[in-house]
Amino acid sequence: xxxxxxxxxxxxxxxxxxxxxxxxxxxxxxxxxxxxxxxxxxxxxxxxxxxxxxxxxxxxxxxxxxxxxxxxxxxxxxxxxxxxxxxxxxxxxxxxxxxxxxxxxxxxxxxxxxxxxxxxxxxxxxxxxxxxxxxxxxxxxxxxxxxxxxxxxxxxxxxxxxxxxxxxxxxxxxxxxxxxxxxxxxxxxxxxxxxxxxxxxxxxxxxxxxxxxxxxxxxxxxxxxxxxxxxxxxxxxxxxxxxxxxxxxxxxxxxxxxxxxxxxxxxxxxxxxxxxxxxxxxxxxxxxxxxxxxxxxxxxxxxxxxxxxxxxxxxxxxxxxxxxxxxxxxxxxxxxxxxxxxxxxxxxxxxxxxxxxxxxxxxxxxxxxxxxxxxxxxxxxxxxxxx
Numbered sequence: 001x002x003x004x005x006x007x008x009x010x011x012x013x014x015x016x017x018x019x020x021x022x023x024x025x026x027x028x029x030x031x032x033x034x035x036x037x038x039x040x041x042x043x044x045x046x047x048x049x050x051x052x053x054x055x056x057x058x059x060x061x062x063x064x065x066x067x068x069x070x071x072x073x074x075x076x077x078x079x080x081x082x083x084x085x086x087x088x089x090x091x092x093x094x095x096x097x098x099x100x101x102x103x104x105x106x107x108x109x110x111x112x113x114x115x116x117x118x119x120x121x122x123x124x125x126x127x128x129x130x131x132x133x134x135x136x137x138x139x140x141x142x143x144x145x146x147x148x149x150x151x152x153x154x155x156x157x158x159x160x161x162x163x164x165x166x167x168x169x170x171x172x173x174x175x176x177x178x179x180x181x182x183x184x185x186x187x188x189x190x191x192x193x194x195x196x197x198x199x200x201x202x203x204x205x206x207x208x209x210x211x212x213x214x215x216x217x218x219x220x221x222x223x224x225x226x227x228x229x230x231x232x233x234x235x236x237x238x239x240x241x242x243x244x245x246x247x248x249x250x251x252x253x254x255x256x257x258x259x260x261x262x263x264x265x266x267x268x269x270x271x272x273x274x275x276x277x278x279x280x281x282x283x284x285x286x287x288x289x290x291x292x293x294x295x296x297x298x299x300x301x302x303x304x305x306x307x308x309x310x311x312x313x314x315x316x317x318x319x320x321x322x323x324x325x326x327x328x329x330x331x332x333x334x335x336x337x338x339x340x341x342x343x344x345x346x347x348x349x350x351x352x353x354x355x356x357x358x359x360x361x362x363x364x365x366x367x368x369x370x371x372x373x374x375x376x377x378x379x380x381x382x383x384x385x386x387x
Contacts, residue, residue: 050194050364051177054141054159061086061106061124084121092127111142115149133167146178150185164195168376184355186376192366200373202358207339210319211301215265215283222267223252237264247271250286257292269304280315287322294326298333312349316356321345330367332359339363 049055064086069077072087079086085103093107097114103121105111110127113119119137123129129142133149139156140146146160147167154172158164164178165185172190176182181197197207221227221237228234228241235241238261245253250269257274265283275292278284280299287304288294294308298315305322306312312326316333321340324330330349332338334356338345344363347353353367356374365371 051159053157057141184373188373189370194364199360200355203360218265220265334358
């Protein structure tokens with residue numbers, strides 16, 4: 001009987017070990033396949049370079065042009081690379097309305113197409129490029145000016161070494177980058193946009209500080225133990241001093257929702273454990289971080305970073321000079337300016353980033369969802385409501 005029990009235990013142990021190994025079998029098999037192989041290097045440029053896709057495509061084209069080619073005409077040659085066909089066109093080319101092309105195009109001159117054209121692969125243009133209304137394309141890299149007509153659809157990315165104009169209601173699936181200015185028409189959408197200047201319809205052509213002489217006279221709020229003890233100036237501004245807690249030498253926490261009563265100059269970093277509403281014409285010298293929504297009143301000056309665990313709304317005529325990060329949606333009101341002297345600014349939304357008319361920034365707009373420029377219809381409705 002003891003021998004039978006021993007054998008039963010051994011059999012049970014073997015079966016249990018087999019079942020346990022089955023849970024790791026696929027991982028073990030994959031490990032054996034790659035055992036001893038050299039790991040591939042990670043291209044850090046993917047996250048460091050805004051125009052990574054365009055630069056990568058340009059490098060590939062440079063390599064492709066060294067491959068054997070077939071002369072199709074006195075102005076065109078063809079390169080076959082696997083299943084890909086690369087058409088190299090000397091000089092400029094213009095496609096008529098409704099034409100289609102499924103080849104990779106390399107145009108050594110200017111490019112133009114009429115309305116409703118369809119391009120299924122990438123395009124590199126060594127001159128200027130213009131796409132007619134309703135065109136559909138994959139990706140475009142242009143070594144000159146690039147202009148999209150009304151309602152153009154771009155599946156992936158756009159890049160220009162000079163100016164880039166995106167017409168009304170255009171849709172770009174991923175990045176838009178330019179070495180010059182990017183002009184955004186009403187209703188334009190993209191995943192992200194980056195340029196020395198990004199402007200929407202109605203821009204007055206200026207970048208200047210929104211701070212007025214009157215703002216120099218605003219009461220200054222700088223949290224300290226003495227300021228908390230004085231109480232009256234803080235309570236007059238809308239703070240409940242019992243909710244203020246010092247986090248560090250230059251930062252304080254406010255427990256609960258904060259709604260300030262009058263314009264002021266806030267000189268200390270502040271973390272709000274709730275939603276935060278600031279009146280018009282405030283000056284924010286330091287960072288504001290709100291767990292809830294963050295609403296900045298019209299014509300305010302924001303020198304620090306603005307961070308929210310939900311939504312952020314900048315009222316009309318605001319100026320910001322740092323990073324704006326909203327986990328939810330972000331709206332930049334009409335007349336907003338974003339720039340600083342020593343670098344680029346960034347505005348990011350985890351969901352949707354909405355941009356109204358006459359917005360101009362030097363830097364980047366990006367969103368986990370979409371960056372959407374206010375449509376012409378919405379702008380008219382807003383103007384009528386303000387009237």
